[in-house]
Structures are given as structure tokens and as C-alpha cells.
Amino acid sequence: ESRGHHVIVRCAGNAPADFVSRKGVEFVGFINKHKDYAAFIRFLESCDVGCLFSEAEFSSISILEFISTGRPVAGYVVDGMGDLFLPGVSMRFDVSDPLKKITDTFEKYIVDENYRRSLNKSAVDKSEHVRWPRAVNAVLNILKASTQ
Numbered sequence: 815e816s817r818g819h820h821v822i823v824r825c826a827g828n829a830p831a832d833f834v835s836r837k838g839v840e841f842v843g844f845i846n847k848h849k850d851y852a853a854f855i856r857f858l859e860s861c862d863v864g865c866l867f868s869e870a871e872f873s874s875i876s877i878l879e880f881i882s883t884g885r886p887v888a889g890y891v892v893d894g895m896g897d898l899f900l901p902g903v904s905m906r907f908d909v910s911d912p913l914k915k916i917t918d919t920f921e922k923y924i925v926d927e928n929y930r931r932s933l934n935k936s937a938v939d940k941s942e943h944v945r946w947p948r949a950v951n952a953v954l955n956i957l958k959a960s961t962q
Contacts, residue, residue, distance in 0.1 A: 817917070819924050823865075826857050858883040863923065865889055869909050874898055878944045886933035888920070900943075902936035 815821055815838060824840045825833075834841045847854035858864065864880025866889035874895040880887050881903055888905035899906045905919050923930050942948055 817921055819921065821920075821924075824857070824861050826854075855883065858885065861885055863888050863905070863920075867907075868892065871895060877904075881937055881944045882941050884934070884938040884941045886923075886937045888916075900936075900940055903933060903940050905933075 821838060822840050823838060824842065826842050826845050828844055829841060833839065842857060845854045845857055858880055861880070862885070864876060864885045864887040866874060866876050866887070869890060869892060871893045874893070877887050877889070877895065877898040881900065886903050886905070887899065889899070889907065890909050891899055891906050892909060896906070905923070907916055907919075923933065
């Protein structure tokens with residue numbers, strides 16, 4: 815917003831009260847994806863870019879969840895999750911990267927239609943690649959080939 819762009823950060827999950835009421839943040843609260851999967855998918859699809867800027871990450875499944883809905887992703891590459899930030903779909907950063915680099919990259923996404931279109935198209939193209947049916951079929955094909 816300091817560069818003149820209207821930006822909203824949409825968040826799901828639990829957060830401190832002062833974060834929930836922060837300007838520019840739209841907090842949707844906790845979504846139980848096991849009980850209300852449709853609401854979870856609607857949340858993912860309502861975002862332009864899926865973000866995971868944790869400095870330490872136990873599970874980075876959210877990266878794959880966003881890509882599976884055809885959304886590009888951005889975040890810090892930590893704890894071995896670099897292979898999830900697929901080329902052409904991701905805005906990858908190191909925890910040590912200056913905020914200016916991150917801001918410049920997001921601004922490019924906002925103002926450069928070709929860059930935005932390329933990331934979005936790549937995310938749609940890769941969405942099937944990160945879904946369970948493709949992974950299960952790949953394992954089944956390996957097992958089938960090993961028994962022949």
C-alpha cells in the first residue's frame with residue numbers, strides 16, 4: 815500500500831486479536847478442512863497468491879493446496895520445502911532476503927500483466943501434478959512395472 819497499490823492479505827487460522835483487526839488484513843478465522851472442505855477450497859480460490867512466509871515450517875502442505883487450485887505461491891524456502899516451490903509457479907525467497915526484494919517481486923506481480931499471467935497459467939498447468947490422484951497413479955504404475 816505504501817507504493818500506491820490496494821492490497822488485502824487474506825488469512826485463515828488462529829491469530830492474536832491485534833492481528834485480526836489490522837488494516838489491510840481480512841481474517842476468515844479457522845476453517846476445518848476435514849469438516850468443511852468446500853469452505854476451505856473457496857478460501858484458497860479467493861486468493862490471488864498463496865503465501866507461506868514462516869521462518870520455520872513443520873508442514874508446508876499449504877503450498878501444494880494453493881497450487882492444486884491453480885494459484886501461484888510465494889514464501890520463504892525453509893526446512894527442505896524448496897522442491898514444493900515449483901519453477902514458474904512460485905515467488906521464492908530466503909529468510910534473509912530484504913523486505914524490499916519481496917515487495918519488488920509482489921509489485922511486479924501486480925503491475926506486470928505478462929508476469930502475472932505467466933505465473934497464473936503455470937499454476938493452472940501444474941495443478942494436476944500436485945493432486946493425490948496423479949501421485950497415487952504414479953505409485954501404482956511403479957508397482958505394476960515392478961511386478962512384470
